[in-house]
Amino acid sequence: MLDTRKFRTERLRAPVPLMALLAGLVTLFGFGINFGEAVVGRAAPVPHDHRNGIGEDDDHGKAPGGLAIASRGYLLRPRTTRFTAGEFENLRFTVFSSNGQPVTDFAKRGDRRMDFFVVRRDITGYQHLYPVMDPDGTWTVPLELEQPGSYRAFAEFVPGTATTPVTLGVDLEAPGLVEDGPIPKVSTIAELDDYTVVWTGDLVAGSVSRIGMHVMRDDLPVTDLDPILGSAGHLVILREGDLAHLNVRPVAGPRQDTAIDFEADVPTAGYYRMFLEFQHHGQLRTVEFTALAR
Numbered sequence: 001m002l003d004t005r006k007f008r009t010e011r012l013r014a015p016v017p018l019m020a021l022l023a024g025l026v027t028l029f030g031f032g033i034n035f036g037e038a039v040v041g042r043a044a045p046v047p048h049d050h051r052n053g054i055g056e057d058d059d060h061g062k063a064p065g066g067l068a069i070a071s072r073g074y075l076l077r078p079r080t081t082r083f084t085a086g087e088f089e090n091l092r093f094t095v096f097s098s099n100g101q102p103v104t105d106f107a108k109r110g111d112r113r114m115d116f117f118v119v120r121r122d123i124t125g126y127q128h129l130y131p132v133m134d135p136d137g138t139w140t141v142p143l144e145l146e147q148p149g150s151y152r153a154f155a156e157f158v159p160g161t162a163t164t165p166v167t168l169g170v171d172l173e174a175p176g177l178v179e180d181g182p183i184p185k186v187s188t189i190a191e192l193d194d195y196t197v198v199w200t201g202d203l204v205a206g207s208v209s210r211i212g213m214h215v216m217r218d219d220l221p222v223t224d225l226d227p228i229l230g231s232a233g234h235l236v237i238l239r240e241g242d243l244a245h246l247n248v249r250p251v252a253g254p255r256q257d258t259a260i261d262f263e264a265d266v267p268t269a270g271y272y273r274m275f276l277e278f279q280h281h282g283q284l285r286t287v288e289f290t291a292l293a294r
Contacts, residue, residue, distance in 0.1 A: 062247055062265045063247070063265075063267070064239065064244035064245055064246055064247065064265075064267055065154075065156070065165075065166070065167025065168070065169070065244075065245045065247065066152070066154045066156075066167045066168065066169035066243065066244065066245035067169060067242060067243075067244055067245075068168065068169065069168060069169065069170050070168065071166060071167075071168060072166050073097060073098035074095055074096065074097060074098070074103065074159065074166050074168060075095070075096040075097075075168075076093060076094075076095055076155050076168035076169070076170050077093060077094050077095075077096060078091065078092065078093040078153070078170055078172075079091075079092040079093065080092075081170065081171060081172050081173060082172075082173050082174075082175070083143065083145050083172060083173070083174050084145075084174065085145055085146065085147055085148045085149075085174040085175070085176050086144070086145075086146060086147075087144065088142050088143070088144045089142070089143060089144075090140055090141070090142055090143070091131075091140070091141050091142075091143040091153070091172075092138055092139065092140050093131075093138075093139050093155070093170075094137050094138050094139065095137065095139075095155065095157065095168070097159075102136060102137030102138070103137060103159060104133070104135070104136075104137045105159065105160030105161075106133075106157050106158065106159065106160060107157075107158040107159070107160055107162075109158060109165075109229050109230060110227065110228065110229035110230035110231070111229070111230075112130065112229055113133070113157065114131055114133070114139060114155060114156075114157050115128075115154075115155070115156040115157065115165075115229065116128075116129045116130070116131050116139075116141065116153070116154065116155050116156075117129060117153075117154050117236060118143065118145075118151055118152070118153045118154070118172065119151065119152055119154075119238065119243070120145075120147065120149050120150070120151050120152075120180075121149060121150045121151065121152060121180070121243065122149070122180040122181060122183070123183055123238060123240065123243070123273040124147075124181075125145070125146060125147060125151070126236075126275050126286065126288070127143075128234070128236075128275075128277060128286070129141045129142075129143065139155075145172065145174040147174070147176075147178075148174045148175060148176025148177055148178050149173075149174055149176075149178045149180070150171055150172075150173055150178075151171065151172040151173070151174065152169055152170070152171060152172070152243045153169065153170050153171075153172050154167060154168070154169050154245055155167070155168050155169075156245075165247075167245050169243070169245070183240055183271060183273060183290055184288070184290050185290060186271075186290050186291060186292050187289050187290055188200070188289065190276075190287035190288060190289055191287075192285055192286075192287050193285070194217055194218060195215060195216065195217050195222070195280075195285065195287075196215075196216045196217075196219075197213060197214065197215050197216070197276060197278075197287045198213075198214045198216070199211060199212065199213050199214070199274070199276075199289055199291075200212040200214065200259070202294075203264070203266050203272060203291050203292070203293035203294075204266060204293065204294065205266055205267070205268050205269040205270075205293045205294060206266065206267070206268075207266060208263050208264070208265055208266075209263070209264050209265075209266050209293075210251075210261065210262075210263055211235070211261070211262045211263070211264060211274075212259035212260070212261050212262075213233055213235065213259060213260040213261075213262070213276050213278075214258060214259050214260075215233075215258075215260070215278055215280075217280075221258035222258070222278075222280060223258055224280070225260070225278050225279060225280055226279040226280060226281070226282065227279075228277055228278070228279055228284075230250075231250035231260070232250070232260045232278070233250070233260040233276055233277060233278045234276070234277040234278075235248050235250075235260075235262050235264075235274065235275070235276050235277075236248070236274070236275045236277075237264055237272050237273070237274050237275075237291075238272065238273050238275075239267075239268070239270060239271075239272055240270060240271040240272065240273065241270070244267065246264050246265060246266065246267070246272070247264070247265045248262050248263070248264045248265075249262065249263050249264075250262055251263060260276075260278070266293050268293070269293050269294055270292075270293055271290060271291070271292055271293075272290070272291045272292075272293060273288065273289070273290055273291075274288065274289040274290075274291055275287075275288055276288075276289070
């Protein structure tokens with residue numbers, strides 16, 4: 001900060017240099033503003049990565065998503081991020097493009113245009129939700145955050161001009177006493193009702209890892225699962241800590257050895273939580289695993 005007291009005491013001794021200095025500062029300040037506006041513009045409604053504009057696809061599809069509210073020229077903007085624990089409230093949000101306009105053109109994946117789920121920061125309370133879009137681009141879904149805490153909401157979608165999904169994330173809060181616990185131990189078997197699910201394969205850091213999910217009932221393989229989002233199952237994998245959402249793809253083609261096969265881009269070593277949803281005879285079920293990537 002300039003010392004104006006010094007200017008006042010020296011003004012009578014050196015008026016010309018002082019006025020020249022002030023004029024120079026004003027000119028430099030004005031140049032800085034004009035230069036900044038020329039480079040970045042007066043307003044940028046959505047942070048935009050010029051290496052991968054709307055309608056373009058590169059390695060973004062392999063990187064984990066959900067770490068930011070804006071990515072690849074799209075912005076997720078909720079109407080509110082504060083909820084009351086244990087109460088149903090409508091969550092409303094809009095996806096904006098880089099021109100500041102709401103996005104209304106979404107490609108269908110299975111029977112859905114928006115894949116939306118919520119999980120608490122300690123990777124508990126997973127919910128897969130099905131929002132509905134109004135003509136103006138506003139999505140609405142009933143949401144209950146059962147326990148107090150900080151939650152992360154993920155919106156995964158394919159814009160009409162893109163070929164790979166975009167995953168955006170935003171924090172939601174349910175104020176109250178929070179008791180976060182450690183994530184469950186590493187497991188390969190999960191049981192729910194009279195179903196048993198076993199996953200096979202390995203999560204290998206820095207690679208595309210193959211995962212097989214085997215659904216059994218009464219010790220017999222289940223081969224007549226109902227489709228979910230165009231596949232026999234839906235798998236979400238989140239990294240412990242920052243909740244990075246891994247890019248997971250169902251393996252196309254017929255099921256091998258009664259398994260539901262997926263490929264996952266695993267960025268780093270560490271612990272991950274896996275949520276498998278499968279539907280049988282019209283009833284949707286979700287089982288959870290903890291995996292260690294090496």
